[in-house]
Amino acid sequence: MDFEFDAQTNEMREMIGEFARNKLAGPGVFDPCEFRRRWRLAGEQGALGTVVPGEYGGLGKGAVTAAAIMEALGHGCTDTGFVFSLGAHVFACLTPIVEFGTEEQKRHWLPPLCSGERIAAHGITEPEAGSDTLSMRTRAERRGDVYVLNGEKSFTTNSPVADVFVVQAVTRPGGGCFGLTTFVVEAGTPGLTVGRRYEKVGLRGSPTADLRFDDCEVPASRTLGPEGGGFGIFRTSMAWERTCLFALYLGVMRRVLETSIAYAGERRQFGAAIGDFQAVSHRIVDMALRLEAARLMLYRAAWGLDRGSTDEVSPALAKLAVSEAAVRAGLDAVQIQGGLGILNGEAETALRDALPARIFSGTNEIQKNNIARALGLGGTTRPRSHPSRRGEKWK
Incomplete structure (x- = not known):
């Protein structure tokens, strides 16, 4: 088991993260012209073609690298909705064309969709x-x-x-x-x-x-x-979406955790930094715990996609873990900041942006139903094989 990214992926993460911080901040209200301007910039940077082979204008990377790039975008860009649109474009639209398109279709559609010239839904x-x-x-x-x-x-x-x-x-x-x-x-x-x-x-x-x-x-x-x-085709695209797209929330959670730690060290009450109070410090520890657990599950699912796994349980578990952790992170950030947390700012925005994650790509209740069936519960469906930590399978 190797938990480190290779040197090239690390370099890409740093480059994309810096690019997102400097170039992709949103105007605060939706503007179609501004949206398309930033979209073209993302295409020029390679963020739209992560999983598309090089001959069609993409980077030709796998799921782990694609997830790492989405995480960097989520961390660097405060407009989470824009990053979500990028992910939907790549994993729900480009991936099916890459996997199932004819040679003619790939050459016709993929280059302009990778470059940012065109947007897909x-x-x-x-x-x-x-x-x-x-x-x-x-x-x-x-x-x-x-x-x-x-x-x-x-x-x-x-x-x-x-x-x-x-x-x-x-x-x-x-x-x-x-x-x-x-x-x-x-x-x-x-x-x-x-x-x-x-x-x-x-x-x-x-x-x-x-x-x-x-x-x-x-x-x-x-x-x-x-x-x-x-x-x-739909099932294939959902496996990619439930894994790689949700990596953007890992980036958001990491950013919110960092600002919460900074705030807890600066904000003083009763003559001490609020981070010295166990109620606050333990809340931040729980934020870190949920982030790291969700991150491990998501990259495990991405690792499986890169190896051609047809397992549908790992993406479902990853989607569940990340979306629930993102909502809790938003709630925790609001609580840590108190009155400031309910004003316009990063904490309340993170919470609002996290709420849809429980709904799209299949509701969390549906994910639990699918996982239950894989475990042999909720009906007569036989359990699907799912790799355990020891490389064995559920029987």
Whole structure:
């Protein structure tokens, strides 16, 4: 077991962290022009092409390095919503194209998506199909050389500014896991409408809106993977998202921990620094404990992805650990700062930005259901194999 990054990854982390601190700070309110300006800077820095092979304009790195870069972005950039948008672009949109796209599709889409010239959005969630993906109602009917899409998508990250949409639709009603197909749809395609941008409690720097498809014709050549292969593509992208995207919260938690330690050493009450009080110091120790535990679980999941693991439990555990730790870190930071913690600032922002982490990429309750089934609980499903610390498997 090696817990150290290689020299190149460490160098990239430091470079990306410094870049994020100096170049990616948000304006405080969402501005599409400013968003795209920073997006291009991130592309020029290589942050959008971490997992894309070099021949298509990316860095060609694996999950561990990609997670390390996301952690550096989360630590350096105080606009967590913007970093979240970067992660959604990379892991929910580019990764499926890398894994399942044809050579022609890769050469057409990946270079501009890596460079920051184009922004991608992933359309999966629907008003009646959030956690229950197989109940989606968006339909894609084959008519000659095109598919005609009809339906709605909700909570689509990046959609107000997106140039490309990776969309899941039903091509075989009642087909279950084999009834979904993935499409790449360009913005401006007739029949595709993007709704108004949501105002959210957290991740405000990440633009989100609904999509609507009304007899939207998509060339059959824009199908990603085979017809009926959409569910497998979705599961693959979610494994990457639940692992690598959530590394941004490790960076946020590390930043909040550092500022909490500094504040506890400076703030004085009753003639002493509040960090001298056990109630405060123990709270900070708990913040550090949760961060380190979540970090180990996430990088273990990333390590598995790099080795071609199909284990779905490790990403689910990592998502659970990181999201819950991020919420607790925000609460702790607010409590440590007292009255200042409920004013506009890093502590309350960290808490607001952490709350959605329990919802997106599959709610934490759904993750627990999936893990329970893997353990042989909650139904008749046999346990899936999951590597233990000793290299054995659950039976």
